[in-house]
Amino acid sequence: MTLPPLVQAFVLHFGEMGSRWGINRTVGQIYAVLFASDRPLCADDLVERLGVSRSNVSMGLKELQAWNLVRLKHVPGDRRDFFTTPEDVWAIVRTLVEERKKREIDPTLTMLRELLMQAPASDEERHAQARMRDMHELIELLTGWYADMQRLETERLVQLLTLGTKVVKVLEMKDRLFVMPGGRAKKTETRTAKPEA
């Protein structure tokens, strides 16, 4: 592995964490190298820096492209494909969350919806279905909220995150000062907060 020590430490960490993140070591390392690099790299650059086979790099890049985590750049007068990660780390997080949701949550939502349609044939199934309903509601709430957040510009999102729980204070303030202005009624409407707590 031919990398400056600092970068190498970063890359090795991403490789090790890869397994916990559901990607393999090489994919994690490729991503780390691209992320830390100050210029686009081609497949052979990665082979040299990581010391893995050319075909392994090819597969890794393909996987990262499937995740939308790398961008293809073309250097004029060079036939090779060069790759980068987006400059904006927020864009990266958005993609990451989006893709993980698609792979790790959406299929479960679909499955739950299907099973909740079926008529339970016993008390055991009735109870199981009640549990699934709880799970389904929770995931729907979370993904709905996520869809809202995904729509925000980064600046507003950062503002919201920075506020943290202070938002709750603001909500309490709002509740104390105003009656809910009649927005389009949703199933789960905001309950008026108790004055203190």
Next chain:
Amino acid sequence: MTLPPLVQAFVLHFGEMGSRWGINRTVGQIYAVLFASDRPLCADDLVERLGVSRSNVSMGLKELQAWNLVRLKHVPGDRRDFFTTPEDVWAIVRTLVEERKKREIDPTLTMLRELLMQAPASDEERHAQARMRDMHELIELLTGWYADMQRLETERLVQLLTLGTKVVKVLEMKDRLFVMPGGRAKKTETRTAKPEA
């Protein structure tokens, strides 16, 4: 596998998704059975329901305990260990997020902090460090916000999630009406919102 069809479908799905979630098939299936069950189950119940070896169940339960995802229950007059998942699905999500953060994010934060302390030895390392700084800041912001959320009671948390982006509207309203009351100043203080959009 001896399970009612509806439960079986649920369990098989969890088994298949297991690999995407970073747990193995059996662990996913054990969790699903416990989650859907209307009573605590012992290891042998799981062996019967899932048709896997006793030792596999033992290891699976150990892993779920390490994740704090199952609770040990003792039935009076029975020496065996019985297991359940928490009734409250929100409690489950809290644990899940907490544990995933501990395993998948905290180690990276630590690594980044260490590498950011080192003096860069080249322009390449300087650039890599700048990228790491971006990543570090972003993760700090997200985990800080998460810590805030984790502290909220479930009711307030649900309220917040239900509001979604409507919170932004409330913030804009607040910004228009008041000057920030002088809270303890944090590095990233809320910027006053532009009047519209």
Next chain:
DNA sequence: CTTTATTTTCAGTTTTGACTGAAAATTCGG
């Protein structure tokens, strides 16, 4: 259309992780 640079695919190999049965350890009732 041919040549050459580059990327992709794939069969075979290696590595890693899951699973099992048997043996060891633990725990509780007597």
Next chain:
DNA sequence: CCGAATTTTCAGTCAAAACTGAAAATAAAG
């Protein structure tokens, strides 16, 4: 303590995934 019930550990086996080198496919240049 002893012995039965139960759980855990672990060495060996099996299955899945990662990785490689070589061959095939692709794409641009001449």
